[in-house]
Amino acid sequence: MTNQSFAGNRSLRTILTIVIALVLLITTFAGTAFAQTSDEYSVDITDGSRSIAVTTTETEPIEILKSAGITLSAGDKLDITDFKESEGGSIVVNRLSTIYVEFDGNITAYQVYSHTIGDAFSQIGLSIKSNDQLNYSLNTEITDGMVIKINEAQYVTLEADGNETKYALTDGTVADLIKTAGVKLGKDDYTEPSLDTKLEKDLVVKVKRVEYKTETATETVEYKTIKIKDNTIEEGKTKLLKDGENGEAKVTYSVKYVNGKKKEKTEVSREDTKFVTDKEVAVGTKTKEQAAKEAVKSNGVKSAKGYKVGQVIEGRYSHYCACAVCNGNSRGVTSSGKKISNGMENPYYVACNWLPLGTVISVDGTLYTVADRGGSGLSRKGRIDIFTPEGHSECYKLGVGSCTIEIVRLGW
Structure with a gap:
């Protein structure tokens, strides 16, 4: 009995020793683990679209990023405004x-x-x-x-019904734009430019609203001036034959309005309420030559020396003045007794031997009186010498040439 009791006590002491050792070991490990856990903290890292939450004991942001597998490049920046060492917060990576x-x-x-x-x-x-x-x-x-x-967005502008609206440019035509805008066109409405025009940058499209109205007005009908040729009146002169008077008419129009503004009108009907009286004027056609011929007093002679009034002759002219060289003397008296002198007002005289003195002839439309005679050369039919009061030098200047002669009167 005594031996068994001793052995049992020894065994109990051994077990107690082991238990105490285990308790001490656990306590030491737990204390170390608790100490380590109490030094860690959380940090939120934002890198572009990535967000990473890490638990760390590091205090330097660079080391914290390394522990999260994040590498910085040259020029990159860190925003640590919201980061506190050993406490946590956030670190934002700004990449260059x-x-x-x-x-x-x-x-x-x-x-x-x-x-x-x-x-x-x-x-x-x-x-x-x-x-x-x-x-x-x-x-x-x-x-x-x-x-x-x-x-850059490009636009077209639509002006319709008093509104101006810009639309982003798309492919298509003006017709497509009108459809997109929900604008309805009437049967007479139109656009400028036309519906088939291709849309392009800064194009301005205008919607033209067309309306037709019937309008009636009383209008004055102005008289016309009717000109009647009259060979009894000199050219450039007129004679009133009948005075004119305006009339009146009731006129109906179809009037076209575009965007409320009158653009054009078309006459639909007309009813005269007062008839017009046209003015009549006689317009002279008698030439100055004809008037001059008519002004020549007739002496009743129809023919003489084989020539007749109204006869036309192809002739030749020369010029002379009142000097002694041209006239044969310096007295200044013609064969008809008419006096001439240089510097006088032109009397329109000619010298010739083949027509009676006092005969009036038309030389290329100008009337002359045969008032003088000359040498034998002036006896040939059609040969005349025209008196030139401007003097000898003017005679040379005017020279000689052909002319058409018409006999207006024979003799005085």
């Missing part, structure tokens, strides 16, 4: 990217710290209109070296 913006055929390079195209445009001050077209959406994430193309 080069983007190329193509606008109106030109490409410009920009370096930006932005996550999306929209952010980048805000950073560099590019404004995008609502209808501008891009090859990426504004929410697209920036990648280094990307090319962003901007096609």
Whole structure:
């Protein structure tokens, strides 16, 4: 009995020793683990579109990023405004990217710290209109070296019913634009330019509303002047035969209005309410030559020396003056007794031997009186010498030539 009790006590002490050792070991491990856990904290990392939450004991942002597998490149920046060492918060990675913006055929390079195209445009001050077209959406994430193309919105303008509206340019014609705008055209309405015109940048399309109205007016009908030729009146003179008086008429028109403005009218009917009386005027056709011939007093002689009144002869003329060389003397007395002198008012005399003195002839439309005789050369039919009061030099200047002679009167 005594031996068994001793052995049992020894065994119990061994077990207690082992239990105590285990308790001490567990306590030490738990204390170490608790100490380690109490040093860790959480950090939220934003890298572009990526968001990463990490638990770390690191205190330097660079080391925290490395632990998350994030590598920085030259030019990249960190935003640690919301990060507190050993406490946590957030770290934002701002990547430096080069983007190329193509606008109106030109490409410009920009370096930006932005996550999306929209952010980048805000950073560099590019404004995008609502209808501008891009090859990426504004929410697209920036990648280094990307090319962003901007096609500026182009417009056409529609003017219709007092309103002016701009529409983004699309393929098509004016007819397509009218349809898009919901504008209805009446049977007489039209557009400028026409409906089949192709749409192009800055084109202005105008809708023309057409309306026809019937209008009636009383109008004055002006009289006409009727001219009647009269060979008893000299050229350039007229004689009133009958005075004119205006009439009146009731006229109905179809009037075309375009956008409310009168453009043209077409006569539909006419009813005379007062008849017009036309004016009649006699217009003289008698030439000055005819008038001059008629002014010559007739002596009743119809023929003489083989010549007749009204006879036309092809002749030849020369000129002479009142000097002794031309006239044979300086007395200035013609064969008919008419006096001549240089410088006098032109008396329109001729010298010839083949017609009676006092005979009146028309030389190319000008009337002359045979008032003088001359040498034998003037005896030939049609040969005349025209008196020239301007003097000897003028005679040479006028010279000689052919003419048409008409006998108006024979003798005095």
